Amino acid sequence: MKGTLLFNALREAIDEEMYRDPLVCVMGEDVGQYGGSYKVTKDLYEKYGEFRVLDTPIAENSFTGMAVGAAMTGLRPIVEGMNMGFLLLAFNQISNNMGMLRYTSGGNFTIPTVVRGPGGVGRQLGAEHSQRLEAYFHAVPGIKIVACSTPTNAKGLMKAAIRDNNPVLFFEHVLLYNLTEELPKGDYVCALDQADLVKQGSDITILTYSRMRHHCLKAVELLEGKGIEVELIDLISLKPFDMETISKSIRKTHRVIIVEECMKTGGIAAELMSLITENCFDDLDSPPVRLSSQDIPTPYNGNLENLTIIQPHQIVDAAEKIINNGGVD
Amino acid sequence: MNKVMSNNQDKTSQDPIQHREHADRLSNLANTKPAEINREIGLNLFKDMTLGRRFEDKCAEMYYRGKMFGFVHLYNGQEAISTGVIGAMKRKHDWFCSTYRDHVHALSAGVPAKEVMSELFGKETGCSKGRGGSMHLFSKEHHLLGGYAFIGEGIPVALGAAFTSKYRREALKENSDSVTAAFFGDGTCNIGQFYECLNMAQLWKLPIIFVVENNKWAIGMAHDRATSETEIWRKASAFGMSGEEVDGMDVLAVRGAAQRAIERARAGEGPTLIECLTYRFRGHSLADPDELRSEKEKEFWAKRDPLKKLKNDLTNSGLVTDEELKNIEKEIDLEVNDAVEFALNAPEPDPSELTKYIWAEN
Numbered sequence: 001m002k003g004t005l006l007f008n009a010l011r012e013a014i015d016e017e018m019y020r021d022p023l024v025c026v027m028g029e030d031v032g033q034y035g036g037s038y039k040v041t042k043d044l045y046e047k048y049g050e051f052r053v054l055d056t057p058i059a060e061n062s063f064t065g066m067a068v069g070a071a072m073t074g075l076r077p078i079v080e081g082m083n084m085g086f087l088l089l090a091f092n093q094i095s096n097n098m099g100m101l102r103y104t105s106g107g108n109f110t111i112p113t114v115v116r117g118p119g120g121v122g123r124q125l126g127a128e129h130s131q132r133l134e135a136y137f138h139a140v141p142g143i144k145i146v147a148c149s150t151p152t153n154a155k156g157l158m159k160a161a162i163r164d165n166n167p168v169l170f171f172e173h174v175l176l177y178n179l180t181e182e183l184p185k186g187d188y189v190c191a192l193d194q195a196d197l198v199k200q201g202s203d204i205t206i207l208t209y210s211r212m213r214h215h216c217l218k219a220v221e222l223l224e225g226k227g228i229e230v231e232l233i234d235l236i237s238l239k240p241f242d243m244e245t246i247s248k249s250i251r252k253t254h255r256v257i258i259v260e261e262c263m264k265t266g267g268i269a270a271e272l273m274s275l276i277t278e279n280c281f282d283d284l285d286s287p288p289v290r291l292s293s294q295d296i297p298t299p300y301n302g303n304l305e306n307l308t309i310i311q312p313h314q315i316v317d318a319a320e321k322i323i324n325n326g327g328v329d
Numbered sequence: 330m331n332k333v334m335s336n337n338q339d340k341t342s343q344d345p346i347q348h349r350e351h352a353d354r355l356s357n358l359a360n361t362k363p364a365e366i367n368r369e370i371g372l373n374l375f376k377d378m379t380l381g382r383r384f385e386d387k388c389a390e391m392y393y394r395g396k397m398f399g400f401v402h403l404y405n406g407q408e409a410i411s412t413g414v415i416g417a418m419k420r421k422h423d424w425f426c427s428t429y430r431d432h433v434h435a436l437s438a439g440v441p442a443k444e445v446m447s448e449l450f451g452k453e454t455g456c457s458k459g460r461g462g463s464m465h466l467f468s469k470e471h472h473l474l475g476g477y478a479f480i481g482e483g484i485p486v487a488l489g490a491a492f493t494s495k496y497r498r499e500a501l502k503e504n505s506d507s508v509t510a511a512f513f514g515d516g517t518c519n520i521g522q523f524y525e526c527l528n529m530a531q532l533w534k535l536p537i538i539f540v541v542e543n544n545k546w547a548i549g550m551a552h553d554r555a556t557s558e559t560e561i562w563r564k565a566s567a568f569g570m571s572g573e574e575v576d577g578m579d580v581l582a583v584r585g586a587a588q589r590a591i592e593r594a595r596a597g598e599g600p601t602l603i604e605c606l607t608y609r610f611r612g613h614s615l616a617d618p619d620e621l622r623s624e625k626e627k628e629f630w631a632k633r634d635p636l637k638k639l640k641n642d643l644t645n646s647g648l649v650t651d652e653e654l655k656n657i658e659k660e661i662d663l664e665v666n667d668a669v670e671f672a673l674n675a676p677e678p679d680p681s682e683l684t685k686y687i688w689a690e691n
Contacts, residue, residue, distance in 0.1 A: 022501055051500040062485040062525035069489020105467035106458025107686040142687050165689035
């Protein structure tokens, strides 16, 4: 097969950074001998040994806190959440320690850590394994939040996250690991704080991230067939938002839809809408619209699961209504 | 030891909720070998403990005078533990991790009293630049990993520092032998992180000492009302770890236990759980009305004041004179008064720097 699978792109990034800097290490459940549940750390245990690729007991709270202590004393740990949902158990360490400690210590310590793993709604994994924790962690000060969406940005962002001196929550999507793409040659990094202008257009801006980028791409194709030119932006950075790129696009199109997999209440779009209202109000010809998941635990049943998250046709409908009627209602 | 074991068996067969009181345990300690000290060490221990005591007394005064705010937890009565453990370790080489009751651990680690006092006054000259406060003292220079305000959250952080030490030795082949001491109380020994970290520390033979300051009370919850097995040091054996109980009011006993643990840790033999039987002479915090602890109990422990004990040990052994100790007390009082003067006159943080220190870059 031509190209690189997304999980292998992540693996390459971690491998290259571990080779480059002996202080970079990985810790988490089944990251070592097993190679990671989604094989993101495959073969690294053999290559770097048991201390640099540390298989931990099932103790999210404590091994995440251990990463904080290791980072405070000079290491650059990458913590794998086998499923990002499990990190609810480490909420205290991520919030109180990873996020706040540099500030409360008056700059005494830095916490160069990456917390990464699969999030999002998969295929019938049930409510607990289908969470979108980026929204839950959004209010925590002092952490950067990024979401990768293609093999190319997965690798470049992972390398940037590892090199960053701040704690970074790095969201992968459980359904994107098998995407394939030819990667740029050589050592490259992607900026953690820059949105990706996926496609230029003049009629309407769509802001999205992670797996929804691909739903949006399908919608963009359908809308093009109807003569509607979409400007598609992958946010990449969920905290802080790249408001420069976002504002520039809205100044051009005067219309915006945010498409997310988060639940509507307290979601990423909720915060982004507020910022757009604060910063771009005069540039808008119609109210900003958000398309979010239902405010419910993700159901197991496949049909119900599909109804829970946004589908491409809903994006098409919303865009058409905004352009033709000035709003979705 | 045998006596203790049989006691335990009686307890399970006849009366599962009867626990041995601290007082009973103190008279039946398994290993009581105290540290041997010379005159210089004796004087240093006395200085450190006196600084801890006088500093905390001054904090109470300043709190009631409205110079410091928030929750302030004083260490009076427990000084033998901070001094006994940290005094046996290497400053700026080993690592120390504390809780919300952290002033004295910071002082023992070498953070200057004026920096700690400034922090309590919320000043820019504080060891956390006035951003942390009483429960969040930090000093990278003095290897103080911090005061952690929530129960148990410091233990994994301390484990991380111990992991770094091991990592440097094993993965980087560096000449690394630093040891980390994690301090926490009896109340913390009922939370998950305690058990999770004991497991990992022993699993990977990490150079860490878990120091339990069992002062019998988690705010208003008596230890034996919260804990099924009250002898915390015994929990080490469930992990195959070395455990030791020690008279936490006797700095030489604590120092002896710490030295044994440090030696094991430096030799790569792994962690130790030390349970220090102690008592706090004040309420949980300065906001605690302290209504539940009996006068009889307080009197029992007042008689075991660790400072008085050390004073007697030092003078009875002929290592130092009363006069010398009195002079030290005077010096310490001057140091504490200087710290207050310094803190009172120190600048407030600059409002333009409100958002500084969020990110690593500024």
